[in-house]
Amino acid sequence: MLGYYLRLAMSSLRRSPGLTALMIAAVALGIAVCVTSLTVYQGLSGNPIPWKNDLLHAVTIDNWDPQFPARERHPDQPPTQLAWRDAVALLESDIPVRSVVMFKTAGVLATGTAGARPQRALTRVTSADFFAMFDVPFRFGAGWTAAADQGPEPVIVLASAMNERLFGGANSVGRTLRWNDMEFRVVGVLDEWRPLPKFYDLNNGALQEPEEAYIPWGWGLAAELPSAGSWNCWKPEPLASFRDFVQSECVWLQVWVELADAGARQRMQSLLDTYARDQQRAGRLPRPLNNRLTPVDRWLADNDVVGSDDRVLVGLAFAFLAVCLLNTVGLLLARFQRGAVTTGVRRALGASRRQICLQHLTEAGLVCAAGAALGLALAGLLLWGLRLLYATQDGTRDGIQALAHVAPGSITTALALAVLATLVAGLYPSWRIGRSAPAACLQGRPMGFRHTGRRFVP
Amino acid sequence: MNWNLRPILVAIWRSPTGALLVALQVALALAVLVNAAGIVQQRVQKVGRPNGMDTPNQFVVAVSGFTREFDYTAMLATDLAWLRGLPGVVAASVTSAVPLLDSGSSAGIRNAPGLKAGRQANIFEMDEQGLAALGVRLVAGRAFSAEEILPPAQGNQALPQILLTRALARVLFPDGDALGRQVYDPLDRPITVTGIIEHMHGNWVDWDKLDHVAIVPRVPEGPQALYLVRTRAGERDALMRRVEEHMATSDPTRLLLWVRSMSSIERRAYLADRNLAIFLTAVTAALLLVAALGIFGLATYNVAARTRQIGTRRALGARRGDIVRHFLLESSLVTTAGATAGVALALAAGYWLSVTWQLPRPGLLHLSTGVAAVWIIGLLAAWQPARRAAAVPPAVATRTV
Numbered sequence: 001m002l003g004y005y006l007r008l009a010m011s012s013l014r015r016s017p018g019l020t021a022l023m024i025a026a027v028a029l030g031i032a033v034c035v036t037s038l039t040v041y042q043g044l045s046g047n048p049i050p051w052k053n054d055l056l057h058a059v060t061i062d063n064w065d066p067q068f069p070a071r072e073r074h075p076d077q078p079p080t081q082l083a084w085r086d087a088v089a090l091l092e093s094d095i096p097v098r099s100v101v102m103f104k105t106a107g108v109l110a111t112g113t114a115g116a117r118p119q120r121a122l123t124r125v126t127s128a129d130f131f132a133m134f135d136v137p138f139r140f141g142a143g144w145t146a147a148a149d150q151g152p153e154p155v156i157v158l159a160s161a162m163n164e165r166l167f168g169g170a171n172s173v174g175r176t177l178r179w180n181d182m183e184f185r186v187v188g189v190l191d192e193w194r195p196l197p198k199f200y201d202l203n204n205g206a207l208q209e210p211e212e213a214y215i216p217w218g219w220g221l222a223a224e225l226p227s228a229g230s231w232n233c234w235k236p237e238p239l240a241s242f243r244d245f246v247q248s249e250c251v252w253l254q255v256w257v258e259l260a261d262a263g264a265r266q267r268m269q270s271l272l273d274t275y276a277r278d279q280q281r282a283g284r285l286p287r288p289l290n291n292r293l294t295p296v297d298r299w300l301a302d303n304d305v306v307g308s309d310d311r312v313l314v315g316l317a318f319a320f321l322a323v324c325l326l327n328t329v330g331l332l333l334a335r336f337q338r339g340a341v342t343t344g345v346r347r348a349l350g351a352s353r354r355q356i357c358l359q360h361l362t363e364a365g366l367v368c369a370a371g372a373a374l375g376l377a378l379a380g381l382l383l384w385g386l387r388l389l390y391a392t393q394d395g396t397r398d399g400i401q402a403l404a405h406v407a408p409g410s411i412t413t414a415l416a417l418a419v420l421a422t423l424v425a426g427l428y429p430s431w432r433i434g435r436s437a438p439a440a441c442l443q444g445r446p447m448g449f450r451h452t453g454r455r456f457v458p
Numbered sequence: 459m460n461w462n463l464r465p466i467l468v469a470i471w472r473s474p475t476g477a478l479l480v481a482l483q484v485a486l487a488l489a490v491l492v493n494a495a496g497i498v499q500q501r502v503q504k505v506g507r508p509n510g511m512d513t514p515n516q517f518v519v520a521v522s523g524f525t526r527e528f529d530y531t532a533m534l535a536t537d538l539a540w541l542r543g544l545p546g547v548v549a550a551s552v553t554s555a556v557p558l559l560d561s562g563s564s565a566g567i568r569n570a571p572g573l574k575a576g577r578q579a580n581i582f583e584m585d586e587q588g589l590a591a592l593g594v595r596l597v598a599g600r601a602f603s604a605e606e607i608l609p610p611a612q613g614n615q616a617l618p619q620i621l622l623t624r625a626l627a628r629v630l631f632p633d634g635d636a637l638g639r640q641v642y643d644p645l646d647r648p649i650t651v652t653g654i655i656e657h658m659h660g661n662w663v664d665w666d667k668l669d670h671v672a673i674v675p676r677v678p679e680g681p682q683a684l685y686l687v688r689t690r691a692g693e694r695d696a697l698m699r700r701v702e703e704h705m706a707t708s709d710p711t712r713l714l715l716w717v718r719s720m721s722s723i724e725r726r727a728y729l730a731d732r733n734l735a736i737f738l739t740a741v742t743a744a745l746l747l748v749a750a751l752g753i754f755g756l757a758t759y760n761v762a763a764r765t766r767q768i769g770t771r772r773a774l775g776a777r778r779g780d781i782v783r784h785f786l787l788e789s790s791l792v793t794t795a796g797a798t799a800g801v802a803l804a805l806a807a808g809y810w811l812s813v814t815w816q817l818p819r820p821g822l823l824h825l826s827t828g829v830a831a832v833w834i835i836g837l838l839a840a841w842q843p844a845r846r847a848a849a850v851p852p853a854v855a856t857r858t859v
Contacts, residue, residue: 022755026748033741067574106682108524108713118524118713127608181525204560236644239613308815309734312497316738319490320745323483330479334759389733392726400730432475 002362009363017176019338020367027371030324031417032378037317039383039410043403044206045306047297048195052258054098056133057293059255061086061276065234066102066286070251077302078290079232080203081251089275091127091147095268098133102126103220103253104201104211106228107205110178111166119165122228123179125220126209131157131188133258134200139163141173141188144216152218156184162212163189177214182223196402197305199296201254203230205417206305207399227252249284257293269293271420321417328367328425335361336433343433357434364426372418379414381404466788469760475764477792481750484796484832485750489803490826492820493811494742500818501735510623510657510669511557512593515548515689516720517698518556519705521712523681528711530610530680536709541685541701542587546693549590553686554583554678555661557592557671558720558727562661567620567672569630569639571646577629579622579672580660584686588673589621591686592658596636597624602675610679614645614721617674621653625671641808649674664725682715694719746831750839757843768847769854772802778848783846786837793836797829804828 015021047053062078063086064070070079082090085099131143132137140163144155146177156179163172172186179430197206219225224242230253239245259265270289279285294302336343343356351359388406470477521537523530534552541550555562566576569651582588586604589596599621606619620641640648660671678684689697698717705714725732761768768781804820812819820828 022751026751029744029748033744106522108522110524120522120713181528236646237614238645240615241612244613273633308817309730311815312811312817313734313737316490316494316741319486320741320748323486323745323748323752326479326483326486327748327755330476330752330755330759333475334755386733386737389736390729392722392729398729 003361005359006366008359009366012335012342012363013366015158016335016338018298018336019331023328023335023367024370024374026324026327026331027368027418027421028374028378030321031372031375031414031421032382033320034317034417035376035379035410035413036382036386038413039379039405039407040386040400040403041306041310041314042407042409043196044310045300046196047300048197048199049296052135053296055258055260056296057257057259057268058296059090059272060292060294060300061256061272061285062287062290063249063251063279063285064287068234069287070232070234074302076290078292079251080303081230081232082253082255083249083251084246084253086275086279087253087255090255090257093268093271095207095259095264095271097260097264098129098258100127100130100133100200100256101217101253102130102201102255103227104229105225107179107213107215108181109162109166109213111175112178116423119162119212121162121212122177123213123215125215125217125225129219129258130214133256134195136193137191139189139191140171141186141204143188143214149217152182152216152222154182155187155216157188157214158192159190159210159212160192163305179213180223186213196399197300199300200256201229202300202303202305204252205399206300207305207402209399221246221435235450241384259293265293267334292325307314321421325421325425328421329428332364332367332425332429333432335363336429338437340433343436353434360433361426364430365422368418368425371421372414375417376406376411376414379410463787463791466784466791469764469788470746470791475522476756476759477795480752480792481796481799483749483752484793484836485800485803487642487745488797488800488828488832489807490745491742491831492722492800492804492824493808493817494738495824495828496808496818496820498735498738499824501731504663505732505735508657509557509659509724510592510594510655511659511720512688513720513724515691515694516591516593517687517689517701517717518559518695518720518723519685519687519701519717520715521683521685521705522715523712525711526682531540533709533712534683537683537685537705538585540704540708541687544697544700546690546697548688549587550685550687551584551586551588551591552677553588553591553684554581556684556686556720556723557582557659557661558663559726560661560727564660566644567626567630571642572647573642576644577626577628577670577831578667579670580662580665580667582660582671582673583676583678584673585677587676588686589653589655591688593684593688594658595656596621597654597656598635599651601653606675608676610677612679614643615676616645616647617643617676619675620649621655621673622651623655623669623671625657626672627651627654627671661728663731681712686832746835749832750835753789753793753836753839754843756792757840758846761785761843764847765854766832767849768850769852772850772852772854781848782844785847786840787846789836789840790833793833796818797832800832801825801829 060078060080061082064079069075071077091099091101102124104122104124107121108118109121110118120328126144127149128144139160143157145152148155163169166177172189175186176183177186193210198208198210229251233248233250235249237248237407239248257268267353273289276285276289276291347356383404383406387401390398390400392398494507523533538550538552541547562580564578564580567579568576585607586602622636630636630641636651637654639651641651642648658668658671659668662668698719702717721736804825808820811817
């Protein structure tokens with residue numbers, strides 16, 4: 001039956017190609033704009049590590065000013081980063097399966113090969129669990145052990161792009177290079193890895209690229225590495241040296257823990273609270289107890305990764321789709337009306353209302369499917385345009401550019417929108433034509449329009 | 459003139475579906491148009507606001523030392539002497555941050571010792587050529603002299619003097635002149651205000667205190683250094699190339715990170731705002747076009763469906779003008795109904811957007827302009843079908859009855 005309906009629909013659509021083209025164009029435009037904005041939105045609001053969402057938790061402790069909350073826009077929340085002494089104290093716990101403390105610093109990498117230019121490399125100073133905890137893929141070698149953090153050992157992991165620039169993409173494990181003029185040995189090279197958003201460190205932009213090199217946590221103190229990320233201080237302290245800074249209330253470290261189950265979560269929470277109470281007794285942490293273990297999706301929400309502008313664009317896209325579909329409803333009504341004589345014949349020959357309705361719905365579905373296919377292609381074009389809009393002349397990369405590609409999600413979106421469009425735009429006209437009387441159809445006025453010219457006197 | 463609406467209303471009443479669909483389109487289009495216009499206007503103003511600097515004639519050089527032999531102080535002296543000696547360079551200063559470039563520091567400044575609440579200020583460390591390199595205007599006081607520039611220091615070091623933007627000076631000293639007064643650092647040490655800058659933007663373009671900037675006479679900490687260079691008009695690009703070549707090779711103990719014009723830094727800072735405005739404008743325009751097509755389609759359909767009536771009316775003495783007026787009036791009625799619903803929808807959406815996302819609420823001007831625009835678009839879209847209706851010859855009436 002569907003095959004027959006499709007044949008009928010095809011021949012009907014071919015009869016008035018102009019109207020058909022207009023309908024397809026309207027649906028395609030609406031779907032294209034929706035797919036474009038939803039593709040970017042999905043990229044922004046997506047959880048890059050959903051399979052570990054319930055395991056990974058950002059750790060935060062409120063060590064802020066007694067009179068002012070750390071975050072103006074979220075006064076109920078603690079600062080997003082930790083002070084050194086809190087981070088180090090918590091790292092000692094064996095409740096988490098894995099725990100990571102980290103920050104980013106500026107580095108310059110040189111291979112020592114004659115003629116090779118040194119490379120600036122933003123570097124993550126992190127404890128060993130980072131790679132296993134965030135499921136970071138390796139192309140060559142592996143990360144380091146907890147012992148290397150203690151040493152600290154001069155070992156380094158390179159991102160794949162940096163390995164490409166320094167060693168032409170070859171397996172560089174075992175090679176030595178100079179990081180800020182200190183000798184380091186390459187122990188691992190990452191595979192392509194670009195979590196979007198960069199959930200584990202949202203400071204300096206949620207769409208930033210991951211760092212290009214990774215060195216053991218111990219180097220932070222050993223080489224007195226300053227943070228190249230964001231750091232915030234509230235307490236009047238001299239901060240005259242690196243040691244001062246480390247002992248201060250300034251927050252600048254990201255801490256994450258992997259907790260096996262709800263029990264571990266509870267134990268970790270009580271450990272945090274106990275620690276905070278001890279600190280309060282010692283005269284620190286003047287604010288009310290506010291220690292948090294935040295899973296990834298909540299963390300992204302708490303940090304406003306999806307901005308109001310992004311939501312406005314999605315709303316706008318759906319308003320646009322609505323107008324396009326309203327337009328299509330009108331066009332379909334006109335289209336069905338034109339084919340009313342055929343419909344009347346079919347009704348007269350015994351086709352049921354339901355069958356007529358389904359047949360016309362098939363025609364609407366065909367239009368919307370074509371619209372979705374064209375819309376997807378158009379969305380590809382729009383996303384390309386978006387990448388152009390976000391192109392920068394200065395070599396920096398905007399994260400939107402990484403998101404603005406036709407993704408599997410965009411195709412699913414287009415399919416879903418096609419079904420939605422068929423139902424929204426096709427259901428009413430199909431129902432109308434289905435319930436019109438056969439005789440009225442044969443007269444070519446199925447929608448009940450009556451010629452009553454007598455009232456039209458000039 | 460016959461302005462009798464009754465036959466038109468009857469015609470719409472008889473087959474309301476098409477009219478209803480078009481009115482809905484108009485309502486949605488108007489709601490989007492009005493709110494989008496408000497947001498676009500806000501962003502255009504944001505992108506276009508003056509930053510106080512000599513943007514077209516400035517560029518920034520970032521270098522970083524990375525070897526053991528690297529001597530930060532010596533590098534600064536050599537580089538700055540070289541930059542200042544270049545023909546075409548008006549001024550060059552080392553700076554801790556670049557205005558409009560998303561990375562810098564802020565601190566609380568207080569107007570009395572012992573106060574808890576300070577005023578957040580965006581702090582720049584610069585040398586004696588700082589103001590000249592920024593191209594900002596001093597409205598009171600004086601710039602730093604070379605002897606006043608302090609060596610690099612970490613943390614909360616005591617400072618003898620500070621320059622404030624007028625906007626910051628006003629919030630610190632609402633009662634009047636800030637020049638010569640004292641402000642206090644976090645450790646309650648006094649700092650004398652020695653100059654007031656007319657206007658200048660700081661680091662974060664989305665910060666509501668973007669023009670709360672303070673400049674202190676100190677060389678920023680190494681090993682990374684930023685040089686802000688201001689050139690004579692028209693010489694920026696040539697100088698940028700020359701500086702890039704020199705800095706890349708002149709000193710092997712350091713690395714040239716980048717050279718960027720202030721224009722490109724400004725463009726980058728407002729990229730998201732600019733693009734939102736572009737995207738909103740484009741989609742709203744497309745939406746109006748689709749709605750116009752809807753109006754056009756309905757009018758065309760009505761004309762086609764009533765060809766015989768038109769012929770009859772013409773045969774009974776209606777002039778072409780009467781027919782055109784009839785269809786334009788019919789279309790306007792639909793547009794007006796849609797616009798009425800649209801105004802309500804626009805106000806509701808605007809209220810929701812402003813409460814939930816702090817976006818600008820559409821004003822009366824936006825609303826009235828939007829209604830007028832939708833109305834004119836409606837008339838234009840119905841014009842051609844109405845003309846076609848007027849062209850129907852009276853003889854049609856006699857053919858198929």
